[in-house]
Structures are given as structure tokens and as C-alpha cells.
Amino acid sequence: MDRITESLSPIERRIIPYLNLDIGEIIKKSGLDKTTVLRALQFLKNKGLVELHSEKKIIINLGVNGIYYKKSHLPERKLLTLLETKNHIPLEEANKISKLSDNEFKVSLGVLKKKALINLSNGKISLTANKEELIKKFPEEKLIEILPIEKEKLEEEELFALQNLKNRKDIVEISEQKTITFQLTERGKQIAGKEIESDLIEEVVPELIKSGLKKKRFRRYDIQAHVPQVFGGKKHFVNQSIEYAKKIWTDLGFKEMTGNLTETSFWNFDVLFTAQDHPAREMQDSFFIKDIKGDLPEKKLVEQTKKAHEEGVGGSKGWQYSWSPEDAKRIVLRTHATSLSARTLYSLKSEEIPAKYFAIGKVFRNETIDWSHGIEFYQTEGIVIDYDANFRHLLGYLKEFYEKMGFEKIRFRPGYFPYTEPSVEIDVFHPEKQVWLELGGAGIFRPEVTIPLLGKPIPVLAWGQGLDRIIMDFYKIKDLREMYSNNLGILRGKKAWTK
Amino acid sequence: MAIIKFPKKEIEKHFKINQKILDEISMFGTPAQILADELEIEINPNRPDLIPMQGFIRAFKAFKGKSNGLTKYKINKPEKNYKVKVESSVKEVRPYTVCAIIKNLKFDNEKIKELVNIQEKIHSTLGRNRKKVAIGIYPLEKIKLPIKYEARKPLDIKFIPLDTTKEMNAIQILKRHPAGKEYAYLLKTYQKFPVFVDANKKILSMPPIINSQEIGKVTEKTKEVFIECSGFDKNALNKTLNILVTTFADMGGKIYSMIIEDKKKEITPNLEPEKMKISLENVNKLLGLKLKEENIEKLLKKMGYNYKNKTVFIPAWRTDILHEVDIIEDIAIAYGYDKFAPEIPELSTIGEESKEDKLKERISEILIGLKLLEISSYHLIKSDEAKKMKVDKPIEIENSKTEYKILRPNLLIPTLRTLSENKDNEYPQHIFEIGRVFSLDEKKETRIKEQENLIIALTPGNFTEAKQTLDYLLKILALNYKLEETTHPNLIDGRTGKILLNNKEIGYIGEVHPNTLRNWNLKMPLALIEINLDEVMKEIH
Structure with missing residues (x-):
């Protein structure tokens, strides 16, 4: 018991003398507010001195409009009173002279009709109520007068009135109230009602430090007691993982590329040797911008690209169709960050070769949004421009990256992209699920891409894989929508990226 | 990408299906899995020749070393009246057609379904939803040769479209027939619509919409067929026809060519392999390998090519070989993507965030x-x-x-x-x-x-x-x-x-x-x- 008294906090000590009373009385006598008293009781419960019981009550109160209507009558009463003096009037006229808002007027009509007090025909309102009915208060009016009240105490008629008012704007407000009661335990009974003096030290304050310890003992704290949660500031979890991925590329000697999310089709498709009738260029697959068209780049590049498509360059046969500059001017939300790689290659000076670039950025698809589909994704994009680059190097960079992302087993399969040859698909093995995750593609840019951009066929290793699946996997996210839903509760609780 | 399903029992006539073979099929470039009694594979858009089961089996047999390089097919010369006359009126609306005749066929319900499937998959991929290429296959016994390909005013086109009983004109077909409604946008803007007409002046079909119920429907009785491909891209049409005739030949059919009387006279199909020079140095440089000529020959044969004197002979049904690099990729696939040793080269560059x-x-x-x-x-x-x-x-x-x-x-x-x-x-x-x-x-x-x-x-x-x-x-x-x-x-x-x-x-x-x-x-x-x-x-x- 001594141990317990030693650990009583000041607020507990303040209420112990009144513990034989109910909570309301304790608040009055102790001079503490309700929250503090409840907290003190919670502490006493932790020490096994009281038991707490909570009970939920539903309270009906007046809403903003309810307060106003209580003073000035419900709109249906106003309309009814008006009809008493002016019966058989057209709807518009009634609306006008009633001075009710359109919405109030409509609601009132409905209410009165439902109560069979009026009749509507030929656009006119007629009173059908008798004298007695006119004088009698509506159940809704009666209810408004008795608010606030506990829902449990309502009679059947009042509940019916409540149902009617609930559907109307801000007349009633329903809230839940938790009432807490307590009971003393055996040990509690020993202590209740006593004045407990204490000369224990509470907080350590500067004066105390200065003056030295005159009193010897500190009050004991309940170190198991729950403390209120705090939330730190935090980077979005997706951005944490992206930063990590970026670091891998910069460590490998790659320079970051940045650029626009909106692109002309020329940079997103044409310069990447994607034929103009390729399915990705249709509206149902990609986000095209309405009504605007962009500019094409320098004439020489356009000419070379046109030639690559129509008849081929560097020994290629091309796609053999008539290439349209208009189609290349359409604006698209980039479908891959490869548009950036193309721009980078074009702006490269020959003395800058060899070079390695990367980008991690959003790309877009015209999709529905559900647990496995989304409209935006992160893609990790990279290029290596080097006269001696080869297919094995491509696999080498990718293997290194995914190993650093935490995947030990990596598989390369044949793939297809219009702008790379050879092309490869990358899968990583998920050791827990025992399945291969398909991440996306890579390859060596075709000469039809490099010749227009670089002037000659220099090998360019290129890749662009989705990152979202890896991020989802790390955070154990099952539903793609959670990635960008911005639920602050989830964001606050997300673990840190620890790879 | 197209998802294709083949009956497992048909595949098992050629390969024993187990996990190892499924992995090999995936490493061939067509990810595979078994679903109940079907083999499901994914086919990339560059390989429409793998859409028919026969094409897939042919290619994969070579990959497994069970056949040797390029498969040769015999084409019989056109018989009397094996002609298609192309009128200049079609040039505005759907300019080209290439055609063939196949004899010695046997159809049952399954085979007819398979055929419809192949047609649909090719339409939706290589055919760009019938815009670029549309295929028509007709029972030869109901047609009188020669055939004319012409364009007519919509109201002058009258026939009973497939799966209906009443004659309709072209406008009615576009408005009422399910296929008409779906593809109406491909013709609507033109003054005249294309039709194939036989020597009895009966309409075979109105491409790319629908065949005639009377003389354009293959049945179990059909032993010989007339095939046409119509569209805008001559090259794509020829390749499609080649995919189809070789598929039929693999079913046991005999290929007969036809004379296409366009501005220039032409005989189709043409299965003569295309030739392309390839440089050993380029192959090794791009792949980072040290292959010798005999390795290359062997690898190319695994992918269905022939090779002689630094020249590659390309199957006439391959649509995707535009450049040497396309062949180099096939060499890499034959070599095995899993056999490449990944390597990070010594290439010092300085990494930097923007x-x-x-x-x-x-x-x-x-x-x-x-x-x-x-x-x-x-x-x-x-x-x-x-x-x-x-x-x-x-x-x-x-x-x-x-x-x-x-x-x-x-x-x-x-x-x-x-x-x-x-x-x-x-x-x-x-x-x-x-x-x-x-x-x-x-x-x-x-x-x-x-x-x-x-x-x-x-x-x-x-x-x-x-x-x-x-x-x-x-x-x-x-x-x-x-x-x-x-x-x-x-x-x-x-x-x-x-x-x-x-x-x-x-x-x-x-x-x-x-x-x-x-x-x-x-x-x-x-x-x-x-x-x-x-x-x-x-x-x-």
C-alpha cells in the first residue's frame, strides 16, 4: 500500500478524498475539470484501486437550422399558416409569398402532402386539413422542443419524428456520448475518502536543481502507463524507396536526367521507332491531351526519323508506311521515361561519350483504378552509351541494381519492344512467395533509334522497369491504390525503408 | 501481346509437357503455363507467325533441334481460272489483296473453331483490328472462279451476311449486323465499299466486315479453300498469307498459287526466303560473345533460319526481320538468355543527382x-x-x-x-x-x-x-x-x-x-x- 501511495500523482491525490461520491460530485468538489478527473481515475484503475465502466449513449441535439426553426417555426408550419389565409394558390405564388427558400418550400410541400394536410392539383395547392388538424402540433415540432435528449428515452412517435428530421439538413444533430462510472475495489475502499498528504518530489524543475534536494523522495511513476502517441515528420514511403534506388544508380556512376511528364508523341514514340499504328498510340492505352499539338524538333532529326519509319536507315527496311508529322505532334503524358533517354542522347556531344544516365520518374497509362491497376507508376530508366557496350553489360548493370534492391535471384527472358533489339524481360525471384516477379524490359537501342539521334549507330544499353511492385512488396501492400491514397493514418504508421 | 491457348493433347504429340519444357518455352520468348487441358502462351507482337499452333510447333521443334533449319513448302502452279482481278475502284478504299488456294483439307468442328481463332488473333494484332489486314477464307466448292475484287456503291452490294438468313444491302449490314456495327468505322467514310465477287456474280464477302452466309462459310464438308488477305500494307498482307498457307500445309493441305491481276500481274503466295547478310563481328560485338561461324549456323537453324556464306535465309512468314539486329536477337535466344554471363565493364563515369x-x-x-x-x-x-x-x-x-x-x-x-x-x-x-x-x-x-x-x-x-x-x-x-x-x-x-x-x-x-x-x-x-x-x-x- 505504501508503494501505491508513493506513486499517487497529484491529481489522484486530489480526488481520493471524494472517491465515495459520483463523478459529477468529484468534479465539483475537487475543482478539477472532467478530463483531468477521468485521467486520474484511469491512473487509479491502473493501480487496481477502482474499476471503470463505460456506457455509450446516443444524444439528440438541435442542429444549426433546428435552433432557428425552434424560434421561428418549421417551414411546413409556416406554409400551412399561409395556406390558412390563402387557399388554392398556384405553387410559384405560394413559394414567393411564403418567403421560404426553394429547398425549404419543396421539403414543406412533401411533408404536408405526406401528412395528407394538403392536395396538389393543376399546379395549385389546396388545404385538405380540418380545423383540429391545423391547430395540432406536429410530432416534429414536439420533438424539437424537448431536445437535447437521449435517444433511448424517446417514445415511438418521437422516434418517427426523429427519422423524418434526420433526413433534413442540419435540423438535428446526433452524437454519441460515452458515460463513465466507477466502482471502488477492496483496496480502493481502504483509501477512499482519506486525505493523503504528500511531500514527494513531483517534476524536476530548475529551482529544485538549484536548491538541491531538500525532500528526499521522488514520487514513483507508473512506467507502464500508456502515453499519448506522437507522430514525427516523415518522407512519403514511396519517396524513401526512390531515394534509395537513386543512390544505387549514382553509386554506379550514373548521372540523373530530368525532364517533362508531358511530351510530344515524337519524343515518346516516333523517335523510338514505334510505328504510328502501334496500339500504345491509341487513346484507350495512353493519356493524350485534348485539342493541343506541339512542335516537332529540328528538321534534320524529323527527316531522319521519318526515313527510319518509312524506308529504314542503316540497312533497315523500316516499317514501310507513310509517316505523318501531324500524328507526331500529339501531346501525351509520357508512357515511359525512355522519352527522356531519347532527349538525352540527342543533346549529347560526341566528346561526352561514353556516358551513363538514369532517371526515376512517373509514367502514365490510361487504365481503370483498382487493386491491381493504376494510372501512374514509377519507372527506373537508364542508358549506357558506349562504343564497346554489349548485351552482357546490359545484364550486368541490371543484375547489380536488383541485387542491391534486395533480390538475389534474377532471370532474363526474351522480350519485345519496338525500339530495342535484342530485348529482354527481367524477373526477380521472391524467396518468401516462391514466385518470379515480372518487372519490365530492357534492351539495346535499334539502329533506327540511334542513327537519327546520334548520327551513327553507337550501341546504347537501355532499360525502364516499374518500381511500384518492388515497393509494394517491401511494405507488404496488397492494394495498388494504397500507394498514393495519402491516408495520413497509414502514412504515419508506415515503417521506414530499410534496404 | 497476345495470349494464345493450344489443346495440351495436340502439343503432347510433339513434346512431352513438364516443367522443364515450360521453362524452355518461356526462354524461347513465349512465357508458358498449363491451364487444365490447355497450354497457354504469351506471344509478343513481333511474332504473329507463332499464333497458329502449327507455326508454334514448327518453330519450337527447330528450337529443340528436332528439325533442321528452314522448313520448305511446295507451292503448286495456278490451275485454270485461279485468278483474282483487282479493279481500280478499290484503290480508294482498300487497295490491295493477295490470295491462295489450298486443297486436300479435312475440317471438323474443332478445326473450324481453331481457324476462326487464328483469324481473330491475327486481326487484332498484326491486322490492327482489321484495318491493316483482314483475312477471308471461303469454301472453294461453292465458288466459281475467277474472282473479281472491286468497289461498289453500298446500295449495289446485296448478300446474306454470315450467321443471318436475310439478304441485306451494305448500309443495312453496317447498321444491323454485329460485325457490321463493330467495324462500320472502317468503311463509313468511303463512297464505295470493297467486295469479292465470283464468276457467277455472287458476292463472297465485303472486307473487312463480313463473309456471305451462302458462299463464304467453311463447313465440315469443305475440302478446298480460297484465301484472301485485303488491306493497305502489301508487305503485311503477304506475310499474313504466308502464315496462313504454311499453317494449312502443316495441317496436310496443298498450296496452290493464284494470279493477281492488278496494275501489275503478280503470283501469290511467295514463300521464297528473304536473304540478309550478317557479320560475325557484329554478332559478337553486340552480344559480347566469341561465337564462330559454325556456332552461328547452328544457332540460326535452331531459330528456323538457313545460313550459307554469311547469308541468312529468312522464313517468308517472319514479319519482324527489318535489320541484322533482329537476327542477332534470335541468335541470342538460341544461345540462351540464361547462358549469358552478366558483366559490369570498367567504364568510369561520375554519378550525380540532378x-x-x-x-x-x-x-x-x-x-x-x-x-x-x-x-x-x-x-x-x-x-x-x-x-x-x-x-x-x-x-x-x-x-x-x-x-x-x-x-x-x-x-x-x-x-x-x-x-x-x-x-x-x-x-x-x-x-x-x-x-x-x-x-x-x-x-x-x-x-x-x-x-x-x-x-x-x-x-x-x-x-x-x-x-x-x-x-x-x-x-x-x-x-x-x-x-x-x-x-x-x-x-x-x-x-x-x-x-x-x-x-x-x-x-x-x-x-x-x-x-x-x-x-x-x-x-x-x-x-x-x-x-x-x-x-x-x-x-x-
């Missing part, structure tokens, strides 16, 4: 130090959000499949959405986001200006707290700013400032007006800062 991203990271660090939580939202906003916030000249997406249809003009809108969706989460909510916003700009290459913005939202929060945050942020970035009173449609007058750096406006700060809060169903006071980071970037040295 200046923009470095600044963004510094700013996040500062704000996180103030206990702000970063959010990340879509770059698109909903139409009703744009309307609610009276967005001037919204940049709209064509045909979006979701309610997200407009490029965000600021970060304010997504932030208000986020806060309105988080009313059940604990307050205070102090959040920030850095991201791209979009506006129209005639001077830009894409007519769209993209700008990096930062938004900070404090709720419950007031002007003082927002200003403290702004002060701290810009102080740590060593920037001096000025505030000037201004107005903003969503902020409270007298509590709104524009932020100036070097007398240039970079954003605003203020308390959000209760009307805006109510509009977004928000119940707590909200203070905001939104600034243009591109301008901040310019001031940082």
Missing part, C-alpha cells in the same frame, strides 16, 4: 524537421474538382477511363482532397508535397508549361504558424523574402500574402476562407503556403 532533386531533398529534410508529413498525389485531378475551384483553361485528357481527367494546375487541389479524405485521422495534420503542376503556354514545345511546386498545409493552423514555417524554411535556404498583401479566391482577405524573392513573385501564403473549407467539407482552420520551386532554384547558388 540539381533539382538535390534541392527537393533538402527542402523535405527541413520540413520533416518541423514534423511535417510528406504526401504524394496523382498528377491528374477530377473534373468536378476543377469546376469547384474554377480552374481557368483546364488541360484535359482525351478519353480517360477514370474520373481523373485534368492535369493539376496547382498542388492546392490535391491537398484539399487529401485533407477532406482524412477527417477521421488525428489532428493536427501538418503536411507537404513537392510535385509538378501544369499550365498552358504557347511558347513551350508541348504548349504546356511544367513547374515544380511545394505546398505546405497546416490544419488546424493560422497565418502566424504558416509564416513561422515559411520564415524558417527560407532562412535555412539562406534566402531573403518579402511579403506583400494580396488576394486569392480561396484565402481570407487581409490574411493573404504574395511571397517575393528578389521582387519576383514565387507563391502565396494565407488562411483558407471558410467558404472554401465548407466546399471541401473541411471542419478545421487551414493555413497554406504554395511556392514555385523553379524560381527558388534560380535564387540558390
